[in-house]
Amino acid sequence: MYYGINVVLIFILGLIVGSFSNVCIYRIPRNESIIYPASHCPKCCSKIKPVDNIPLLSYILLKGRCRNCKSKISIQYPIVEFLTGLTYLIIYLIYGLSIQSLIYIILSSALIIIAFIDLNEQIVPDVISLPGIIIGLILSFFVPYITYANSSLGVVVGGGIILIIGLAGSALFKKEAMGGGDVKLAAMIGAFLGWRYIIISLFLGFFLGALAGIVLILSKIKSREDVVPFGPFIVLGSFITLLWGEKIISWYIGF
Numbered sequence: 001m002y003y004g005i006n007v008v009l010i011f012i013l014g015l016i017v018g019s020f021s022n023v024c025i026y027r028i029p030r031n032e033s034i035i036y037p038a039s040h041c042p043k044c045c046s047k048i049k050p051v052d053n054i055p056l057l058s059y060i061l062l063k064g065r066c067r068n069c070k071s072k073i074s075i076q077y078p079i080v081e082f083l084t085g086l087t088y089l090i091i092y093l094i095y096g097l098s099i100q101s102l103i104y105i106i107l108s109s110a111l112i113i114i115a116f117i118d119l120n121e122q123i124v125p126d127v128i129s130l131p132g133i134i135i136g137l138i139l140s141f142f143v144p145y146i147t148y149a150n151s152s153l154g155v156v157v158g159g160g161i162i163l164i165i166g167l168a169g170s171a172l173f174k175k176e177a178m179g180g181g182d183v184k185l186a187a188m189i190g191a192f193l194g195w196r197y198i199i200i201s202l203f204l205g206f207f208l209g210a211l212a213g214i215v216l217i218l219s220k221i222k223s224r225e226d227v228v229p230f231g232p233f234i235v236l237g238s239f240i241t242l243l244w245g246e247k248i249i250s251w252y253i254g255f
């Protein structure tokens, strides 16, 4: 019974945080405050009433349009809210009510914000990734599931792999394949998940990124010259690893 209530509450918590993440995704690349002013329509600047600011629900009730000026609200808003809720829910189902769950939901929120900023603007914001590295390292002193050695090795291995591949890619293709933002992002994830998980995360990220690249080029949505940001795929890979890392490792060893 409690379990059922918790599942609903965790999902709702995720929706609310997701709603705030949308504010961060929009404002951080514009160097705007994420606290002030209150949410407003980017088109007509009218303030969004609390009743129109309910995650998921308001988007559906308003049929995806601003109440005041009827301009379209990006589908990204409900997607971010739902994704955050779903991620919280799965983390809770796997790790229960634990300090590990708490840290992972904070990490996943930061990563969702980074992924969508990278998708929209092709940048990984330093204001999240750099403090993220420090926080991940500091936390490893206090939590039971990762050692400081593993966390710091995660930073070096994660950042190092992307740095080396990025340098090799630039030398081979004469254009920047992966930016410094991706190096810091991988280092941050490594600080939280350790060296084994960051290797799996990056491997999955490369695999999914290559797959998506092939699909986008074959379906002519993107050409070979277009830049497809890599950050979202690192994030996706790290989500899969954070949730099912042990299963992946035991599957790989049994292979």
Ligand SMILES: [Zn+2]
Pocket (backbone or CB within 6 Å): 041, 042, 043, 044, 045, 046, 066, 067, 068, 069, 070, 071
């Ligand atoms: Zn409006």
